[in-house]
Amino acid sequence: MRHFVQELEELQRRLLEMGGLVENAIHRSVQALVEHSESHAQEVLRNEARINQLEIEIDDLATRLLALQQPMAGDLRFLTAAIKINSDLERMGDLAVNIVERALDLIHLPQVKPLIDIPRMAQLAESMVRKALDAFVKRDSDLARSVLLADDSVDELRTAVHNELVAFMQRDPAVVPQAVDLILISRHLERIADHATNIAEDILFLVKGVDVRHHAEEAEKAAPARNE
Amino acid sequence: MRHFVQELEELQRRLLEMGGLVENAIHRSVQALVEHSESHAQEVLRNEARINQLEIEIDDLATRLLALQQPMAGDLRFLTAAIKINSDLERMGDLAVNIVERALDLIHLPQVKPLIDIPRMAQLAESMVRKALDAFVKRDSDLARSVLLADDSVDELRTAVHNELVAFMQRDPAVVPQAVDLILISRHLERIADHATNIAEDILFLVKGVDVRHHAEEAEKAAPARNE
Numbered sequence: 001m002r003h004f005v006q007e008l009e010e011l012q013r014r015l016l017e018m019g020g021l022v023e024n025a026i027h028r029s030v031q032a033l034v035e036h037s038e039s040h041a042q043e044v045l046r047n048e049a050r051i052n053q054l055e056i057e058i059d060d061l062a063t064r065l066l067a068l069q070q071p072m073a074g075d076l077r078f079l080t081a082a083i084k085i086n087s088d089l090e091r092m093g094d095l096a097v098n099i100v101e102r103a104l105d106l107i108h109l110p111q112v113k114p115l116i117d118i119p120r121m122a123q124l125a126e127s128m129v130r131k132a133l134d135a136f137v138k139r140d141s142d143l144a145r146s147v148l149l150a151d152d153s154v155d156e157l158r159t160a161v162h163n164e165l166v167a168f169m170q171r172d173p174a175v176v177p178q179a180v181d182l183i184l185i186s187r188h189l190e191r192i193a194d195h196a197t198n199i200a201e202d203i204l205f206l207v208k209g210v211d212v213r214h215h216a217e218e219a220e221k222a223a224p225a226r227n228e
Numbered sequence: 229m230r231h232f233v234q235e236l237e238e239l240q241r242r243l244l245e246m247g248g249l250v251e252n253a254i255h256r257s258v259q260a261l262v263e264h265s266e267s268h269a270q271e272v273l274r275n276e277a278r279i280n281q282l283e284i285e286i287d288d289l290a291t292r293l294l295a296l297q298q299p300m301a302g303d304l305r306f307l308t309a310a311i312k313i314n315s316d317l318e319r320m321g322d323l324a325v326n327i328v329e330r331a332l333d334l335i336h337l338p339q340v341k342p343l344i345d346i347p348r349m350a351q352l353a354e355s356m357v358r359k360a361l362d363a364f365v366k367r368d369s370d371l372a373r374s375v376l377l378a379d380d381s382v383d384e385l386r387t388a389v390h391n392e393l394v395a396f397m398q399r400d401p402a403v404v405p406q407a408v409d410l411i412l413i414s415r416h417l418e419r420i421a422d423h424a425t426n427i428a429e430d431i432l433f434l435v436k437g438v439d440v441r442h443h444a445e446e447a448e449k450a451a452p453a454r455n456e
Contacts, residue, residue: 063308067301071295174398184411
C-alpha cells in the first residue's frame with residue numbers, strides 16, 4: 001500500500017475529478033434548457049454513470065483509509081469531510097439529471113418567456129460549487145464562507161421565479177406544463193446551491209474544527225476573533 | 229470513557245431517537261396540510277431544533293469513535309453508515325419543514341380538490357422510514373430491500389399527482405398557486421422516500437457488505453444466492 005499521505009492526495013484528486021464532472025453536468029443541463037439542445041442533455045445523461053462510479057470509489061477509498069490507519073485529528077476530519085462532500089456531489093449530479101429531464105420535456109413545448117433568472121440561478125449555483133471545491137483544495141475558510149452568503153441570493157431568485165411563473169400560468173393556462181417544469185428546475189438549482197452550502201460548511205469544520213451548521217455560526221460570530 | 233460497545237449502543241439509540249422525531253415530523257407536516265392545522269405545523273417547526281441538535285451530537289459521537297478506537301470491519305461499517313443515515317434523517321426533517329411551509333401557505337387559500345394521492349404518498353414515505361429504521365435495528369436485509377421496492381410506488385404517485393394538478397390548473401387558473409404548492413409537496417415527499425431508500429442501501433451495505441447503489445443491485449441479483 002502506498003504511503004498514507006499519498007492515499008489522502010489520491011482521495012482529494014478523485015473528489016476534485018468528481019467535482020469537475022458535477023460542475024460540467026450543472027452547466028450542460030442549463031445549456032440544454034436555454035439552447036433547447038438535446039445533445040447537451042444527452043451528454044449529462046452519459047456522464048452520470050462516471051459520477052456514480054466515482055462516488056462508490058471515493059467512498060471505498062475513504063472507508064478503507066479510516067480502517068487501515070488510525071488517522072490523527074486533522075486527517076480524520078478530512079476523511080469524514082470527504083465522505084460527506086462525496087455524497088453532496090453525487091446528489092448534485094442527480095439534480096443535474098433532473099434538470100435535463102425537464103429540459104428534454106420543454107424542448108417540445110412552446111417557450112413561456114425568455115429565460116433570465118433561471119440562467120442567473122444556474123451561474124450562481126455553479127460558482128458556489130467551484131468556490132466550495134477551491135476552498136477545499138486551499139483549505140480557505142474565507143472562500144468557504146463566501147459560499148454560505150451566495151446561498152441567500154439563490155433563494156431570492158427562486159422566489160422571484162416562482163411568483164413570476166405563477167402569474168404567467170394564471171394569465172395563460174396554455175403555458176402551465178412549461179411553467180411547472182421551470183418552477184421545478186428552479187427548485188433543483190436551489191437544492192444544488194444547498195449542497196454547495198453543505199460542502200462549504202464541511203470545509204469550515206475541516207479547516208477550523210468549528211461547526212457552523214444550524215446557526216452554530218451565530219454563536220461563533222459572537223465569540224472573539226481567532227487567528228487562522 | 230465507557231466501553232466501546234456501550235458507545236456504539238448509545239450511537240444507535242440516538243439515531244433511533246432522531247428517526248422517531250423525523251417520522252413524527254413527516255406525519256405532522258401532512259396532517260397540517262390535510263387538516264389545515266396550524267398547531268400541527270407549529271409542532272414540526274418547534275421540533276426541528278432538536279433534530280438539528282441530534283444531528284450534530286450523532287456526528288460528533290461517530291467521529292469521536294472513529295478517532296479513539298481502531299474499529300474492526302463491522303464496527304467501521306456501522307460508524308460510516310451512522311454518519312450517512314444521520315445526514316439522510318436530518319434532510320428528511322428539513323423536507324418536513326418545507327412541507328409545513330407550503331401547508332401554512334395553503335391554509336389561507338381555497339381547496340383545489342380533496343387530497344387522496346398526497347396522503348397516500350405520505351403514508352408510503354413514512355412507512356419506508358419506519359421500515360428502514362427497523363431494518364437498521366434488526367440488521368434485516370429483507371426489510372431493507374422492501375424499502376427499495378416501495379420507492380417505485382412513490383414515484384408513480386408523484387407522476388399521477390403532477391399530471392392531475394397540471395390538468396386542474398389548465399381548467400381553472402384560479403387554483404394555480406395552490407396546485408403549485410401541492411406539486412412541490414409531492415416532490416418533497418418523493419425526496420423523503422429517496423432518503424429512506426438511501427438509508428436502506430446503507431443498511432444492506434452494513435449487513436451484507438454489498439454495495440447496492442447505482443444498480444450494483446442488478447449485478448448482485450444475477451449472482452448466486454448467499455446465506456445470510
